Amino acid sequence: MxxxxxxxAAARFAADDARAHWHDxxxxxxxxxxxxxxxxxxxxxxxxxxxxxxxxxxASRLADYLEEFERNATAAGAVVHWARDAEEHNRxxxxxxxxxxxxxxxxxxxxxxxxxxxxxxxxxxGIEVVDTDLGERIVQLAHERPSHIVLPAIxxxxxxxxxxxxxxxxxxxxxxxxxxxxxxxxxxxxxxFLAAQAGxxxxxxxxxxxxGVVVCTNEGNADxxxxxxxxxxxxxxxxxxVPRLADLGVFTRLLARSATGQPVxxxxxxxxxxxxxxxxxxxxxxxGRSALLAAPPHRRALSCIRCGACMNTCPVFRRSGGYSYxxxxxxxxxxxxxxxxxxxxHATLPFASSLCGSCSDVCPVRIDLHHQLLAWxxxxxxxxxxxxxxxxxxxxxxxxxxHPALYRLxxxxxxxxxxxxPRALLYGRWNAWGRQRELPPAPKKSFRELYGxxxx
Amino acid sequence: MDSxxxxxxxxxxxxxxxxxxxxxxxxxxxxxxxxxFAEALVAVGGRFFRAPDAAGLSAQLAGLxxxxxxxxxxxxxxxxxxxxxDLSQAADPHALEGLDYAVLPGELGVAENGAxxxxxxxxxxxxxxxxxxxxxxxxxxxxxxHTMQDAYARISFSGRGFGVFVSGPSxxxxxxxxxxxxxxxxxxxxxxxxx
Ligand code: SF4
Numbered sequence: 001m002x003x004x005x006x007x008x009a010a011a012r013f014a015a016d017d018a019r020a021h022w023h024d025x026x027x028x029x030x031x032x033x034x035x036x037x038x039x040x041x042x043x044x045x046x047x048x049x050x051x052x053x054x055x056x057x058x059a060s061r062l063a064d065y066l067e068e069f070e071r072n073a074t075a076a077g078a079v080v081h082w083a084r085d086a087e088e089h090n091r092x093x094x095x096x097x098x099x100x101x102x103x104x105x106x107x108x109x110x111x112x113x114x115x116x117x118x119x120x121x122x123x124x125x126g127i128e129v130v131d132t133d134l135g136e137r138i139v140q141l142a143h144e145r146p147s148h149i150v151l152p153a154i155x156x157x158x159x160x161x162x163x164x165x166x167x168x169x170x171x172x173x174x175x176x177x178x179x180x181x182x183x184x185x186x187x188x189x190x191x192x193f194l195a196a197q198a199g200x201x202x203x204x205x206x207x208x209x210x211x212g213v214v215v216c217t218n219e220g221n222a223d224x225x226x227x228x229x230x231x232x233x234x235x236x237x238x239x240x241x242v243p244r245l246a247d248l249g250v251f252t253r254l255l256a257r258s259a260t261g262q263p264v265x266x267x268x269x270x271x272x273x274x275x276x277x278x279x280x281x282x283x284x285x286x287x288g289r290s291a292l293l294a295a296p297p298h299r300r301a302l303s304c305i306r307c308g309a310c311m312n313t314c315p316v317f318r319r320s321g322g323y324s325y326x327x328x329x330x331x332x333x334x335x336x337x338x339x340x341x342x343x344x345x346h347a348t349l350p351f352a353s354s355l356c357g358s359c360s361d362v363c364p365v366r367i368d369l370h371h372q373l374l375a376w377x378x379x380x381x382x383x384x385x386x387x388x389x390x391x392x393x394x395x396x397x398x399x400x401x402x403h404p405a406l407y408r409l410x411x412x413x414x415x416x417x418x419x420x421x422p423r424a425l426l427y428g429r430w431n432a433w434g435r436q437r438e439l440p441p442a443p444k445k446s447f448r449e450l451y452g453x454x455x456x
Numbered sequence: 457m458d459s460x461x462x463x464x465x466x467x468x469x470x471x472x473x474x475x476x477x478x479x480x481x482x483x484x485x486x487x488x489x490x491x492x493f494a495e496a497l498v499a500v501g502g503r504f505f506r507a508p509d510a511a512g513l514s515a516q517l518a519g520l521x522x523x524x525x526x527x528x529x530x531x532x533x534x535x536x537x538x539x540x541x542d543l544s545q546a547a548d549p550h551a552l553e554g555l556d557y558a559v560l561p562g563e564l565g566v567a568e569n570g571a572x573x574x575x576x577x578x579x580x581x582x583x584x585x586x587x588x589x590x591x592x593x594x595x596x597x598x599x600x601x602h603t604m605q606d607a608y609a610r611i612s613f614s615g616r617g618f619g620v621f622v623s624g625p626s627x628x629x630x631x632x633x634x635x636x637x638x639x640x641x642x643x644x645x646x647x648x649x650x651x
Contacts, residue, residue: 026633041568046481053478060474063467076616082460134639135630151630158632178634186640193640194553210613220586220626220641227583228549238467243477245613249605250480252621253568263496263569264604264623267586267641273616275582277547290466299472 005348010320019157024318026154031312033261034362040263041253050250052366055303058241059293065208065241066284072211077273078280086116089285093118093200093233094125096281100231102127102197106189108215108222109133110202111149111306112235112285114328130192132221134185141168147322149329150259150308155321189221199225203236204305205251206282209244212272213282216255216265223267230278234271238289239302251305254364258307292340297375301336303365310359310369316352325349332359332369339376347385350376411446418442483603489567490649493600497570497647500624501637505648506597510535513594513648517559522590522644526557532578533559533594536648543580552581555588562595562622564610565649568603569623572647573611576618585622591642593622597651 014020038044058065070080083089089112097105105127107113119129119140131140135152139145141164146152153161162176171184201222205214213234215222226232242251256262274280293299311317311331322330327338327346335349350373359369380386386394400407419442443450457465486492494504503520507513514536517523523537531537537559541551560579562572572593574585585591601607604621611619626641637643 029633041484043481043483050478050481053475056472056475057477060472062470062472063464066464066467076613082458082463084459084462088459132640133630134628138630151633153630154633158634161631178631179636181631182628182636182639186638189640190553194550212613212617218626219628219639221639223583223586223620224640227581227586238463245611246480246605246608249483249603249608252604253483260629262500262623264566264571264621266500266623266625266627268571268621268623270613270617270619272613272618275549275618284463286463286466290463290470293467293470293472299470 006320006324006326006352007348009324009326010316010352013321013324014319020319020321022157023155023321027312027318030151030261031309031362034258034309034312035261037257037261037263041257047250047254048364048366051254051364052303054242054247054250055365056300058243059239059299059302062238062241062293065243066238068208069206069211069241070284072209073213073272073282074211076211078211078282081281081283083283083285083287085287086285089116089235089283089287090118090121092283093235094122094127096231096233097122097127097198098125100198102231104128104130104192104196105198105200106130106132106192106196106221106225106229107136107200108202108217108225109136109152110200110235111328112202112237113200114146115287116285118235130189130196132189132192132219132225133217134182134219137185137189138164141165145323145328147330148308148311149306155323190224193224193228196225196229198229198231198233200233200235201226203234203240203282204255205242205248206236206240207243207245207248208241210272212245212270214248215269215271216252216267218260218262218266220267223269226269226271227275230275231281232271232274232278233281233283235283235285237285237287239304255305255307258309258362258364288341292337295340297379298336298340298372300367301333301340301372303367304333304337305365307364309362309364313358313362315354315356315358320352325352332373333367336369336372336376339380343380343383343385347380350374350380351390408446408448415442415444415446419444480605483605484568486567486602489600489602490597492567493565493570493649496568497624500570501627501645502570502624503644503646505646507648507650509650510594513650517592517646517648520644520646523557523592523646526590528555529557529559530555530584530588531559532584533561536594537592546581549581549583549587552583552587557590557592558584558588559592559594560584562593562647563599564607565595565600565647566602566604566607566621567600570647571604571607571621571623573607574620574622576620579618582618585620586626586641588642590644591622591625592646592648594648594650597649600649
């Protein structure tokens with residue numbers, strides 16, 4: 001499917017200057033909370049390095065560990081299912097629900113089921129699906145998709161949520177107080193939890209050694225959804241596995257600190273088998289992951305624990321919004337994962353980065369995000385997928401860089417023009433760097449002149 | 457070929473280079489773990505109580521509005537609070553709806569983040585830590601560890617089992633990043649350290 005590129009979508013978001021600024025600040029606030037948590041631990045960098053190695057180790061023996069997981073999960077009373085792709089995943093989940101006559105399902109957050117587009121699949125087959133994470137419920141009621149993997153409704157103002165809840169949940173007209181709106185959602189969703197016949201969750205970690213799956217939330221929605229209805233379906237990508245229970249000690253210390261700047265999520269729940277008299281089904285999904293693992297330049301992207309830190313810190317994400325990436329996983333990691341799935345559709349994403357490296361600096365599993373973005377640019381250029389404008393500009397730049405005299409002349413002319421051209425000309429359509437921002441004042445002298453030498 | 461085999465074979469074929477399992481880093485050691493625990497718990501919205509015994513803790517909890525005004529309460533900790541619902545008769549977890557307060561035993565406190573390990577095999581119904589409106593968890597004073605790494609070294613699962621780390625009350629910040637306590641689970645969380 002063809003798709004508008006990131007620049008166009010980002011321009012639409014940034015056109016509302018006040019909102020773009022507010023979005024930027026909201027995410028930067030989360031980034032600062034993350035920094036405070038990271039600094040409180042002297043072993044922070046050692047933890048990241050360890051997490052990176054645990055992931056690499058697990059990836060090198062993933063099939064063995066999955067078999068071990070399956071053995072232990074089965075022994076604990078779970079049923080393990082295997083799905084090669086999204087369609088098979090959806091078919092399995094629907095099959096479990098249909099066989100038990102389930103028509104009311106509550107879900108906690110799962111990016112995997114977003115990736116597989118499970119909700120519309122089930123709804124088309126007569127099953128009511130209620131997303132129960134508050135942010136996810138908000139976007140579900142608004143018929144939107146999450147714009148961020150940890151903060152699904154970060155793009156929405158409380159006034160907009162107030163209107164939405166007024167229309168759909170009967171809250172007072174004009175009310176926008178977050179505490180009031182959250183209380184209304186609590187009441188509304190408690191009814192859904194009590195009426196549900198099954199609960200579906202994502203999986204943050206699965207443990208080969210014990211056969212358990214671990215789910216982390218702040219709201220307790222996964223816990224409500226797995227302790228009231230008797231059937232629990234847990235959907236996981238193959239990469240969620242860690243070898244030993246002790247490895248959770250490393251990852252639970254990193255996840256919430258990186259994600260929201262909390263020392264740990266409020267609830268970290270470990271499921272080994274079903275509740276008494278109930279059922280636990282674990283659906284293990286590939287859907288492109290084994291292919292990613294087989295692609296050496298990008299296999300480290302499979303280590304992602306979906307904390308969202310790379311989004312919160314990314315200057316491009318903060319100013320362009322999650323929707324501009326046109327994919328379930330946005331931001332720096334999304335810009336690596338999406339082209340791996342469909343290079344034609346997502347060719348602009350690896351260019352949606354200043355390559356500042358901030359994403360790589362905060363990633364708790366030390367994925368070399370900005371190097372991978374650069375690698376993708378090279379691959380997309382080799383595949384001939386560079387947009388025409390960029391191709392021309394690159395050719396021109398490479399010619400100029402190879403001719404120092406021309407480079408110096410260009411600099412002089414550029415500095416002169418920047419100081420003397422009328423605004424209307426300077427900020428014309430041709431100047432991509434003058435959109436939604438002010439150019440810095442042009443200095444009279446170049447760096448080379450200031451440095452006092454001109455020997456090339 | 458069935459999907460299970462197809463997936464496992466594709467992962468084996470992927471040829472990710474062998475990397476040995478790394479040792480875990482030495483975690484932080486707090487000078488005063490109990491104080492660190494109390495501060496971390498308050499920071500995540502919980503309340504901390506220290507008492508020599510169950511009677512002492514009960515007296516302190518009585519000063520908490522949600523505890524004092526609870527119409528329906530269950531307690532799994534002898535000597536703390538009371539039980540208005542006979543859990544041995546309740547097989548359906550929906551019976552937990554309508555409970556105002558639950559007092560539960562905790563196995564371990566974690567100083568770095570104020571979390572308490574609640575073992576599922578001590579709960580007659582799994583939802584006891586999340587469905588009641590308010591929560592108190594009682595932890596033996598000696599059962600305090602510095603970090604999650606230390607906690608996992610003391611936890612084991614043999615076969616079937618549920619367990620959860622609870623760190624403060626349920627919360628959300630999904631509306632404009634404004635922190636709201638009481639999203640779906642407990643609206644308040646008191647931890648009493650006894651002994
Ligand atoms: S790539 Fe790293 S920082 Fe980004 S979401 Fe994944 S784990 Fe977090």
